[in-house]
Amino acid sequence: MVKKKGFEMSFGLNKKGFEMSFGLNKKGFEMSFAWLFSIIVGAVIIFLAIYATTKLVVTEKTVQNTETAKEFGILLNPVETGLEESKLATVSFPVETVILNDCSTSGDFGRQGISATSKSNFKADSAGVESGFKNKYIFSENSVDGKDFEIFSKPFKMPFKTADVVFLIGNKKYCFVSPSTDIEEDIRALKFTGIKTADKVSECDKDSEKVCFEFSDRECDTEVYSLSKSVKKSGKTEYYDDEFDNSLLWGAIFASPEIYECQVQRLMKRTGEISLVYLGKTEYLTAKGCSSNLEEGLNGLEDATKKFKNSFDLRAVSPIASELERRNNGLTCKLF
Protein backbone atom coordinates (compact mmCIF):
# COMPACT_ATOMS: atom_id res chain seq x y z
CA MET A 1 0.00 0.00 0.00
CA VAL A 2 1.25 3.45 -0.91
CA LYS A 3 -0.09 6.35 1.08
CA LYS A 4 0.97 9.90 0.56
CA LYS A 5 -0.85 13.18 1.16
CA GLY A 6 -4.23 11.53 1.26
CA PHE A 7 -3.78 9.65 -2.02
CA GLU A 8 -3.99 5.92 -1.76
CA MET A 9 -3.08 3.17 -4.18
CA SER A 10 -3.18 -0.55 -3.68
CA PHE A 11 -2.78 -3.78 -5.58
CA GLY A 12 -4.09 -7.21 -4.70
CA LEU A 13 -6.07 -10.28 -5.61
CA ASN A 14 -9.70 -10.74 -4.71
CA LYS A 15 -12.16 -13.39 -5.78
CA LYS A 16 -12.28 -11.98 -9.28
CA GLY A 17 -8.52 -12.11 -9.69
CA PHE A 18 -6.08 -9.23 -9.66
CA GLU A 19 -7.30 -5.81 -8.65
CA MET A 20 -5.84 -2.41 -8.38
CA SER A 21 -7.31 0.63 -6.80
CA PHE A 22 -6.25 4.15 -6.34
CA GLY A 23 -8.01 7.28 -5.30
CA LEU A 24 -8.36 9.91 -2.67
CA ASN A 25 -8.55 8.07 0.58
CA LYS A 26 -11.99 6.55 0.98
CA LYS A 27 -13.35 7.88 -2.33
CA GLY A 28 -11.04 5.64 -4.42
CA PHE A 29 -12.16 3.40 -7.26
CA GLU A 30 -11.11 -0.07 -8.11
CA MET A 31 -9.43 -1.11 -11.35
CA SER A 32 -9.03 -4.76 -12.21
CA PHE A 33 -5.93 -6.04 -13.94
CA ALA A 34 -8.02 -6.65 -17.06
CA TRP A 35 -8.63 -2.92 -17.29
CA LEU A 36 -5.04 -2.02 -16.64
CA PHE A 37 -3.84 -4.57 -19.18
CA SER A 38 -6.28 -3.43 -21.86
CA ILE A 39 -5.39 0.23 -21.31
CA ILE A 40 -1.66 -0.43 -21.67
CA VAL A 41 -1.96 -2.75 -24.66
CA GLY A 42 -4.63 -0.54 -26.24
CA ALA A 43 -2.35 2.45 -25.89
CA VAL A 44 0.48 0.50 -27.53
CA ILE A 45 -1.81 -0.54 -30.40
CA ILE A 46 -3.10 3.01 -30.91
CA PHE A 47 0.46 4.36 -30.82
CA LEU A 48 1.59 1.78 -33.39
CA ALA A 49 -1.44 2.55 -35.60
CA ILE A 50 -0.74 6.31 -35.50
CA TYR A 51 2.97 5.70 -36.14
CA ALA A 52 2.25 3.39 -39.09
CA THR A 53 -0.30 5.85 -40.55
CA THR A 54 2.14 8.76 -40.27
CA LYS A 55 4.83 6.68 -41.93
CA LEU A 56 2.44 5.66 -44.69
CA VAL A 57 1.41 9.25 -45.33
CA VAL A 58 5.08 10.31 -45.60
CA THR A 59 5.82 7.37 -47.91
CA GLU A 60 2.81 8.19 -50.08
CA LYS A 61 3.97 11.80 -50.35
CA THR A 62 7.45 10.63 -51.32
CA VAL A 63 5.97 8.31 -53.95
CA GLN A 64 3.79 11.13 -55.32
CA ASN A 65 6.72 13.57 -55.45
CA THR A 66 8.92 10.94 -57.11
CA GLU A 67 6.27 10.29 -59.77
CA THR A 68 5.87 14.05 -60.32
CA ALA A 69 9.60 14.49 -60.88
CA LYS A 70 9.77 11.53 -63.27
CA GLU A 71 6.72 12.71 -65.24
CA PHE A 72 8.16 16.21 -65.41
CA GLY A 73 11.41 14.75 -66.82
CA ILE A 74 9.41 12.78 -69.40
CA LEU A 75 7.44 15.90 -70.37
CA LEU A 76 10.69 17.62 -71.26
CA ASN A 77 11.22 15.23 -74.20
CA PRO A 78 8.58 16.68 -76.53
CA VAL A 79 9.95 20.17 -75.86
CA GLU A 80 13.28 19.26 -77.45
CA THR A 81 13.88 20.89 -80.79
CA GLY A 82 14.12 19.33 -84.22
CA LEU A 83 14.86 21.78 -86.97
CA GLU A 84 13.34 24.60 -84.92
CA GLU A 85 15.48 27.29 -83.37
CA SER A 86 13.51 27.23 -80.15
CA LYS A 87 10.35 25.81 -78.64
CA LEU A 88 8.11 26.88 -75.77
CA ALA A 89 5.69 24.80 -73.72
CA THR A 90 3.78 25.22 -70.48
CA VAL A 91 3.57 22.49 -67.88
CA SER A 92 0.83 22.89 -65.29
CA PHE A 93 0.62 21.15 -61.94
CA PRO A 94 -2.59 20.76 -59.90
CA VAL A 95 -0.92 22.37 -56.86
CA GLU A 96 1.97 24.77 -56.27
CA THR A 97 5.06 22.68 -56.85
CA VAL A 98 8.77 23.15 -56.26
CA ILE A 99 11.11 21.63 -58.83
CA LEU A 100 14.62 21.06 -57.52
CA ASN A 101 17.36 21.16 -60.12
CA ASP A 102 20.47 19.17 -59.35
CA CYS A 103 23.47 18.92 -61.64
CA SER A 104 26.51 16.70 -61.36
CA THR A 105 29.56 16.54 -63.61
CA SER A 106 30.68 13.07 -62.55
CA GLY A 107 30.97 10.31 -65.13
CA ASP A 108 31.30 10.56 -68.92
CA PHE A 109 28.32 12.87 -69.38
CA GLY A 110 27.45 14.11 -65.91
CA ARG A 111 23.92 13.85 -64.62
CA GLN A 112 20.79 15.99 -64.51
CA GLY A 113 18.76 15.37 -61.37
CA ILE A 114 15.14 16.46 -60.97
CA SER A 115 13.12 16.15 -57.79
CA ALA A 116 9.80 17.67 -56.87
CA THR A 117 7.68 18.49 -53.87
CA SER A 118 4.40 20.26 -53.34
CA LYS A 119 5.04 23.77 -52.08
CA SER A 120 2.81 23.64 -49.01
CA ASN A 121 4.93 20.84 -47.63
CA PHE A 122 8.21 22.24 -48.84
CA LYS A 123 11.10 21.21 -46.70
CA ALA A 124 14.57 20.34 -47.91
CA ASP A 125 14.08 16.66 -47.07
CA SER A 126 10.49 16.27 -48.16
CA ALA A 127 11.21 15.99 -51.88
CA GLY A 128 10.72 12.63 -53.54
CA VAL A 129 13.44 10.41 -54.91
CA GLU A 130 15.46 12.23 -57.54
CA SER A 131 15.08 11.24 -61.18
CA GLY A 132 18.35 11.23 -63.06
CA PHE A 133 18.94 11.91 -66.77
CA LYS A 134 22.22 11.91 -68.62
CA ASN A 135 20.84 13.47 -71.79
CA LYS A 136 19.05 16.50 -70.31
CA TYR A 137 20.37 19.95 -69.50
CA ILE A 138 18.09 22.19 -67.45
CA PHE A 139 19.16 25.77 -66.84
CA SER A 140 17.30 27.19 -63.87
CA GLU A 141 17.70 28.28 -60.29
CA ASN A 142 18.42 25.46 -57.82
CA SER A 143 14.72 25.43 -56.97
CA VAL A 144 11.92 26.79 -59.13
CA ASP A 145 8.43 27.05 -57.76
CA GLY A 146 5.08 27.61 -59.38
CA LYS A 147 1.90 25.99 -60.58
CA ASP A 148 2.47 26.71 -64.26
CA PHE A 149 6.01 26.34 -65.56
CA GLU A 150 7.17 27.86 -68.83
CA ILE A 151 9.71 25.58 -70.42
CA PHE A 152 11.58 26.50 -73.54
CA SER A 153 14.40 24.79 -75.31
CA LYS A 154 17.11 25.75 -77.73
CA PRO A 155 19.72 23.67 -79.50
CA PHE A 156 23.30 24.06 -78.29
CA LYS A 157 25.81 23.93 -81.13
CA MET A 158 29.60 23.80 -80.92
CA PRO A 159 29.81 23.79 -84.00
CA PHE A 160 27.52 20.80 -84.58
CA LYS A 161 24.37 20.28 -82.53
CA THR A 162 25.40 18.83 -79.19
CA ALA A 163 22.17 18.86 -77.23
CA ASP A 164 18.90 20.62 -76.56
CA VAL A 165 19.13 22.81 -73.51
CA VAL A 166 16.01 23.49 -71.49
CA PHE A 167 15.19 26.67 -69.55
CA LEU A 168 12.71 26.59 -66.73
CA ILE A 169 10.66 29.56 -65.55
CA GLY A 170 8.24 29.26 -62.65
CA ASN A 171 6.45 31.97 -60.70
CA LYS A 172 9.34 34.40 -61.04
CA LYS A 173 8.83 37.33 -63.36
CA TYR A 174 11.71 38.66 -65.41
CA CYS A 175 12.23 42.15 -66.75
CA PHE A 176 14.78 42.49 -69.55
CA VAL A 177 16.05 46.06 -69.73
CA SER A 178 17.16 47.14 -73.23
CA PRO A 179 17.91 43.60 -74.46
CA SER A 180 19.91 42.81 -77.58
CA THR A 181 18.06 42.33 -80.87
CA ASP A 182 18.31 38.53 -80.95
CA ILE A 183 17.06 38.21 -77.37
CA GLU A 184 14.18 40.59 -78.12
CA GLU A 185 13.31 38.54 -81.21
CA ASP A 186 13.25 35.35 -79.14
CA ILE A 187 10.96 36.96 -76.56
CA ARG A 188 8.62 38.20 -79.29
CA ALA A 189 8.59 34.90 -81.17
CA LEU A 190 8.03 32.67 -78.17
CA LYS A 191 5.49 34.94 -76.45
CA PHE A 192 6.65 34.41 -72.89
CA THR A 193 4.24 35.39 -70.17
CA GLY A 194 6.98 35.52 -67.53
CA ILE A 195 9.31 37.89 -69.39
CA LYS A 196 8.71 41.57 -69.97
CA THR A 197 10.98 43.99 -71.81
CA ALA A 198 11.62 47.58 -70.78
CA ASP A 199 13.84 50.51 -71.74
CA LYS A 200 14.61 51.59 -68.18
CA VAL A 201 14.95 49.75 -64.88
CA SER A 202 12.29 52.02 -63.38
CA GLU A 203 9.73 50.59 -65.84
CA CYS A 204 10.11 47.12 -64.37
CA ASP A 205 7.80 45.65 -61.73
CA LYS A 206 9.35 45.88 -58.28
CA ASP A 207 9.19 42.15 -57.58
CA SER A 208 10.61 41.14 -60.97
CA GLU A 209 14.15 39.91 -61.61
CA LYS A 210 15.81 42.75 -63.51
CA VAL A 211 18.18 41.70 -66.28
CA CYS A 212 20.16 44.67 -67.58
CA PHE A 213 21.92 44.53 -70.92
CA GLU A 214 25.20 46.42 -71.38
CA PHE A 215 24.90 48.56 -68.26
CA SER A 216 25.05 48.25 -64.51
CA ASP A 217 22.60 49.67 -62.03
CA ARG A 218 22.09 49.20 -58.33
CA GLU A 219 18.68 47.71 -59.04
CA CYS A 220 19.91 45.20 -61.64
CA ASP A 221 19.90 41.59 -60.43
CA THR A 222 21.69 40.33 -63.53
CA GLU A 223 23.99 42.24 -65.88
CA VAL A 224 24.79 41.07 -69.41
CA TYR A 225 27.86 42.34 -71.27
CA SER A 226 28.08 41.23 -74.89
CA LEU A 227 31.60 42.59 -75.44
CA SER A 228 33.17 40.38 -72.79
CA LYS A 229 30.47 37.72 -73.35
CA SER A 230 29.84 37.62 -69.64
CA VAL A 231 26.93 37.70 -67.24
CA LYS A 232 27.21 39.02 -63.70
CA LYS A 233 24.81 37.41 -61.28
CA SER A 234 24.82 36.97 -57.50
CA GLY A 235 28.27 38.53 -57.36
CA LYS A 236 29.71 35.95 -59.75
CA THR A 237 30.73 36.26 -63.39
CA GLU A 238 29.76 33.58 -65.89
CA TYR A 239 30.97 33.47 -69.47
CA TYR A 240 28.99 32.43 -72.51
CA ASP A 241 29.62 31.96 -76.20
CA ASP A 242 27.17 33.04 -78.89
CA GLU A 243 29.20 32.18 -81.96
CA PHE A 244 26.76 29.47 -83.06
CA ASP A 245 23.64 30.18 -81.01
CA ASN A 246 22.60 32.19 -77.96
CA SER A 247 21.50 29.24 -75.79
CA LEU A 248 24.30 29.78 -73.26
CA LEU A 249 23.34 33.44 -72.86
CA TRP A 250 19.80 32.38 -71.97
CA GLY A 251 21.27 29.75 -69.67
CA ALA A 252 23.45 32.27 -67.85
CA ILE A 253 20.44 34.55 -67.32
CA PHE A 254 18.11 31.87 -65.92
CA ALA A 255 20.45 29.51 -64.11
CA SER A 256 22.10 29.99 -60.76
CA PRO A 257 25.89 30.34 -61.23
CA GLU A 258 26.69 26.84 -59.93
CA ILE A 259 24.02 25.17 -62.12
CA TYR A 260 25.25 27.14 -65.14
CA GLU A 261 28.89 26.14 -64.67
CA CYS A 262 27.92 22.51 -64.11
CA GLN A 263 25.68 22.34 -67.20
CA VAL A 264 28.28 24.04 -69.42
CA GLN A 265 30.85 21.51 -68.25
CA ARG A 266 28.44 18.66 -69.05
CA LEU A 267 27.76 20.13 -72.49
CA MET A 268 31.50 20.25 -73.14
CA LYS A 269 31.83 16.61 -72.13
CA ARG A 270 29.16 15.67 -74.64
CA THR A 271 30.73 17.87 -77.32
CA GLY A 272 33.97 15.93 -76.80
CA GLU A 273 32.20 12.59 -77.15
CA ILE A 274 30.34 13.67 -80.31
CA SER A 275 33.66 14.90 -81.74
CA LEU A 276 34.91 11.33 -81.39
CA VAL A 277 31.80 10.00 -83.14
CA TYR A 278 32.39 12.42 -86.05
CA LEU A 279 36.07 11.43 -86.03
CA GLY A 280 35.06 7.80 -86.47
CA LYS A 281 32.59 8.79 -89.17
CA THR A 282 35.11 10.80 -91.19
CA GLU A 283 37.68 8.00 -90.98
CA TYR A 284 35.05 5.56 -92.23
CA LEU A 285 33.82 7.88 -95.00
CA THR A 286 37.38 8.72 -96.15
CA ALA A 287 37.78 5.05 -97.04
CA LYS A 288 34.59 5.37 -99.12
CA GLY A 289 35.83 8.39 -101.03
CA CYS A 290 34.24 11.12 -98.90
CA SER A 291 37.24 12.73 -97.25
CA SER A 292 36.82 15.75 -95.02
CA ASN A 293 40.33 16.22 -93.59
CA LEU A 294 38.69 17.38 -90.37
CA GLU A 295 40.46 14.83 -88.17
CA GLU A 296 42.89 17.37 -86.77
CA GLY A 297 40.15 19.86 -85.97
CA LEU A 298 37.97 17.20 -84.32
CA ASN A 299 40.90 15.98 -82.23
CA GLY A 300 41.64 19.58 -81.25
CA LEU A 301 38.04 20.13 -80.21
CA GLU A 302 38.01 16.94 -78.18
CA ASP A 303 41.27 17.99 -76.45
CA ALA A 304 39.88 21.43 -75.66
CA THR A 305 36.73 19.96 -74.11
CA LYS A 306 38.85 17.64 -71.97
CA LYS A 307 40.78 20.62 -70.60
CA PHE A 308 37.56 22.52 -69.93
CA LYS A 309 37.33 23.63 -66.30
CA ASN A 310 34.82 26.49 -66.22
CA SER A 311 32.85 28.77 -68.54
CA PHE A 312 35.88 31.04 -69.06
CA ASP A 313 37.45 28.17 -71.07
CA LEU A 314 34.72 28.64 -73.71
CA ARG A 315 37.13 31.21 -75.13
CA ALA A 316 39.53 28.36 -75.92
CA VAL A 317 36.90 25.97 -77.32
CA SER A 318 34.99 28.46 -79.48
CA PRO A 319 37.78 29.34 -81.98
CA ILE A 320 38.50 25.65 -82.63
CA ALA A 321 34.79 25.01 -83.21
CA SER A 322 34.54 28.05 -85.52
CA GLU A 323 37.46 26.85 -87.60
CA LEU A 324 35.93 23.39 -87.80
CA GLU A 325 32.64 24.84 -89.02
CA ARG A 326 34.38 27.03 -91.59
CA ARG A 327 36.25 24.05 -93.01
CA ASN A 328 33.17 21.81 -92.97
CA ASN A 329 31.12 24.44 -94.83
CA GLY A 330 33.73 24.43 -97.58
CA LEU A 331 33.37 20.70 -98.20
CA THR A 332 31.29 19.17 -100.98
CA CYS A 333 30.94 16.02 -98.89
CA LYS A 334 30.00 17.60 -95.58
CA LEU A 335 30.66 15.81 -92.32
CA PHE A 336 27.97 17.59 -90.28
Add this chain to the structure above:
Amino acid sequence: MDLRVNCSRPLCIGIARRGVGRKGQMKIQQMAFVLVALAIFFALVLIFYLSVRVSNLKDSAVGLKDEETREIVKKIGQSAEFVYTQSDCSGCVDLDKVLILKDRNVYKDFWGFDYLKLEIIEGKDGECNKFNYPNCKTISLVNSTKDFGSVVSGFAPFCYWESEKGGYTRCVLGRIYASGKGIGK
Protein backbone atom coordinates in the same frame (compact mmCIF):
# COMPACT_ATOMS: atom_id res chain seq x y z
CA MET B 1 -7.93 -2.17 1.14
CA ASP B 2 -6.47 -5.50 2.03
CA LEU B 3 -4.17 -7.66 0.13
CA ARG B 4 -6.21 -10.81 -0.14
CA VAL B 5 -3.39 -13.00 -1.36
CA ASN B 6 -0.28 -13.51 0.61
CA CYS B 7 2.14 -12.67 -2.13
CA SER B 8 5.75 -11.52 -1.91
CA ARG B 9 5.54 -9.35 -5.05
CA PRO B 10 2.94 -6.63 -5.68
CA LEU B 11 1.91 -8.00 -9.11
CA CYS B 12 1.72 -11.72 -8.61
CA ILE B 13 -0.43 -12.54 -11.59
CA GLY B 14 0.80 -16.10 -11.92
CA ILE B 15 -0.08 -17.01 -8.37
CA ALA B 16 -3.68 -17.95 -8.07
CA ARG B 17 -5.22 -19.32 -4.99
CA ARG B 18 -7.24 -22.40 -5.71
CA GLY B 19 -10.82 -21.44 -6.64
CA VAL B 20 -10.32 -17.70 -6.10
CA GLY B 21 -8.26 -16.29 -9.07
CA ARG B 22 -9.14 -18.90 -11.68
CA LYS B 23 -12.03 -16.95 -13.23
CA GLY B 24 -10.01 -13.75 -13.25
CA GLN B 25 -7.06 -15.45 -14.84
CA MET B 26 -9.35 -16.87 -17.49
CA LYS B 27 -10.55 -13.37 -18.33
CA ILE B 28 -6.98 -12.07 -18.53
CA GLN B 29 -6.08 -14.91 -20.87
CA GLN B 30 -9.15 -14.24 -23.00
CA MET B 31 -8.25 -10.60 -23.27
CA ALA B 32 -4.64 -11.41 -24.08
CA PHE B 33 -5.82 -13.73 -26.85
CA VAL B 34 -8.18 -11.12 -28.22
CA LEU B 35 -5.44 -8.49 -28.21
CA VAL B 36 -2.94 -10.82 -29.87
CA ALA B 37 -5.57 -11.76 -32.46
CA LEU B 38 -6.29 -8.07 -32.99
CA ALA B 39 -2.59 -7.33 -33.48
CA ILE B 40 -2.26 -10.21 -35.96
CA PHE B 41 -5.36 -9.00 -37.79
CA PHE B 42 -3.95 -5.48 -38.14
CA ALA B 43 -0.59 -6.89 -39.23
CA LEU B 44 -2.34 -8.96 -41.92
CA VAL B 45 -4.32 -5.91 -43.07
CA LEU B 46 -1.07 -3.94 -43.26
CA ILE B 47 0.68 -6.70 -45.23
CA PHE B 48 -2.29 -6.92 -47.61
CA TYR B 49 -2.32 -3.16 -48.10
CA LEU B 50 1.45 -3.05 -48.68
CA SER B 51 1.36 -5.88 -51.21
CA VAL B 52 -1.43 -4.15 -53.15
CA ARG B 53 0.38 -0.79 -52.92
CA VAL B 54 3.73 -2.24 -54.02
CA SER B 55 2.01 -3.97 -56.92
CA ASN B 56 0.35 -0.67 -57.95
CA LEU B 57 3.64 1.13 -57.52
CA LYS B 58 5.40 -1.37 -59.76
CA ASP B 59 2.68 -0.98 -62.41
CA SER B 60 3.02 2.78 -62.15
CA ALA B 61 6.82 2.57 -62.46
CA VAL B 62 6.54 0.27 -65.48
CA GLY B 63 4.00 2.69 -67.01
CA LEU B 64 6.34 5.62 -66.48
CA LYS B 65 9.27 3.66 -67.89
CA ASP B 66 7.30 2.75 -71.02
CA GLU B 67 6.06 6.32 -71.40
CA GLU B 68 9.61 7.64 -71.10
CA THR B 69 10.89 5.09 -73.63
CA ARG B 70 8.13 6.04 -76.08
CA GLU B 71 8.94 9.74 -75.76
CA ILE B 72 12.68 9.16 -76.20
CA VAL B 73 12.14 6.91 -79.24
CA LYS B 74 9.99 9.66 -80.80
CA LYS B 75 12.81 12.16 -80.37
CA ILE B 76 15.94 10.02 -80.59
CA GLY B 77 16.28 10.70 -84.32
CA GLN B 78 16.77 14.38 -83.42
CA SER B 79 19.39 13.82 -80.73
CA ALA B 80 22.89 14.95 -81.56
CA GLU B 81 24.29 11.42 -81.84
CA PHE B 82 21.63 10.28 -84.31
CA VAL B 83 20.57 13.31 -86.29
CA TYR B 84 21.44 13.62 -89.94
CA THR B 85 22.74 17.18 -90.26
CA GLN B 86 23.94 17.38 -93.85
CA SER B 87 20.49 18.39 -95.05
CA ASP B 88 17.35 19.80 -93.43
CA CYS B 89 15.78 16.47 -92.64
CA SER B 90 14.14 16.56 -89.24
CA GLY B 91 14.15 13.15 -87.60
CA CYS B 92 16.43 11.56 -90.21
CA VAL B 93 18.90 9.19 -88.57
CA ASP B 94 22.54 9.33 -89.69
CA LEU B 95 23.30 5.63 -90.04
CA ASP B 96 27.03 6.29 -90.52
CA LYS B 97 27.16 7.90 -87.06
CA VAL B 98 25.10 5.11 -85.52
CA LEU B 99 27.57 2.55 -86.83
CA ILE B 100 30.39 4.42 -85.05
CA LEU B 101 28.21 4.81 -81.95
CA LYS B 102 27.95 1.03 -81.75
CA ASP B 103 31.60 0.81 -80.70
CA ARG B 104 31.44 3.67 -78.20
CA ASN B 105 30.89 2.03 -74.83
CA VAL B 106 30.27 5.32 -73.04
CA TYR B 107 26.87 5.50 -74.76
CA LYS B 108 25.67 2.12 -73.46
CA ASP B 109 24.03 3.75 -70.46
CA PHE B 110 23.36 7.19 -71.91
CA TRP B 111 19.65 7.01 -72.79
CA GLY B 112 18.70 4.74 -69.91
CA PHE B 113 17.79 1.79 -72.15
CA ASP B 114 18.25 -1.92 -71.61
CA TYR B 115 17.77 -2.50 -75.31
CA LEU B 116 18.22 -0.28 -78.35
CA LYS B 117 18.31 -1.62 -81.88
CA LEU B 118 17.95 -0.07 -85.32
CA GLU B 119 16.58 -2.14 -88.15
CA ILE B 120 16.85 -1.34 -91.85
CA ILE B 121 13.46 -2.52 -93.14
CA GLU B 122 14.67 -3.71 -96.53
CA GLY B 123 18.19 -4.55 -95.42
CA LYS B 124 19.83 -7.93 -95.89
CA ASP B 125 20.06 -10.26 -92.92
CA GLY B 126 22.70 -9.90 -90.27
CA GLU B 127 24.10 -7.49 -87.73
CA CYS B 128 25.92 -4.53 -89.28
CA ASN B 129 29.67 -4.07 -88.93
CA LYS B 130 32.22 -1.98 -90.82
CA PHE B 131 32.68 -4.73 -93.40
CA ASN B 132 29.09 -5.56 -94.41
CA TYR B 133 27.53 -2.10 -93.80
CA PRO B 134 25.20 -0.90 -95.37
CA ASN B 135 24.23 -4.30 -96.77
CA CYS B 136 22.96 -5.55 -93.44
CA LYS B 137 19.79 -5.56 -91.37
CA THR B 138 20.36 -4.43 -87.77
CA ILE B 139 22.59 -2.27 -85.58
CA SER B 140 22.33 -3.17 -81.91
CA LEU B 141 23.48 -0.29 -79.74
CA VAL B 142 22.39 -1.51 -76.33
CA ASN B 143 21.65 -5.06 -75.29
CA SER B 144 22.48 -5.18 -71.62
CA THR B 145 20.10 -7.94 -70.53
CA LYS B 146 18.13 -10.82 -72.01
CA ASP B 147 15.06 -9.97 -69.94
CA PHE B 148 14.39 -6.41 -71.08
CA GLY B 149 10.61 -6.36 -70.92
CA SER B 150 8.30 -4.63 -73.38
CA VAL B 151 9.81 -3.03 -76.46
CA VAL B 152 8.66 0.25 -77.97
CA SER B 153 9.31 0.88 -81.65
CA GLY B 154 9.01 3.70 -84.15
CA PHE B 155 9.72 4.22 -87.82
CA ALA B 156 12.31 6.74 -89.04
CA PRO B 157 14.21 7.50 -92.23
CA PHE B 158 17.81 6.24 -92.07
CA CYS B 159 20.31 8.16 -94.22
CA TYR B 160 23.87 7.27 -95.13
CA TRP B 161 26.59 8.16 -97.59
CA GLU B 162 26.48 5.95 -100.67
CA SER B 163 29.79 5.92 -102.52
CA GLU B 164 28.40 4.52 -105.80
CA LYS B 165 27.62 6.78 -108.77
CA GLY B 166 30.05 9.44 -107.58
CA GLY B 167 28.65 9.53 -104.08
CA TYR B 168 25.27 10.65 -102.78
CA THR B 169 23.12 10.50 -99.67
CA ARG B 170 20.73 7.58 -99.65
CA CYS B 171 17.78 7.36 -97.26
CA VAL B 172 15.89 4.17 -96.49
CA LEU B 173 13.04 3.31 -94.16
CA GLY B 174 14.08 2.00 -90.79
CA ARG B 175 12.67 1.10 -87.44
CA ILE B 176 14.01 1.86 -83.95
CA TYR B 177 13.34 -0.61 -81.13
CA ALA B 178 13.95 0.34 -77.51
CA SER B 179 13.18 -0.87 -74.03
CA GLY B 180 13.67 1.20 -70.89
CA LYS B 181 15.83 0.15 -68.02
CA GLY B 182 14.35 -2.57 -65.80
CA ILE B 183 12.89 -1.45 -62.51
CA GLY B 184 13.92 -4.56 -60.58
CA LYS B 185 12.12 -7.76 -59.86
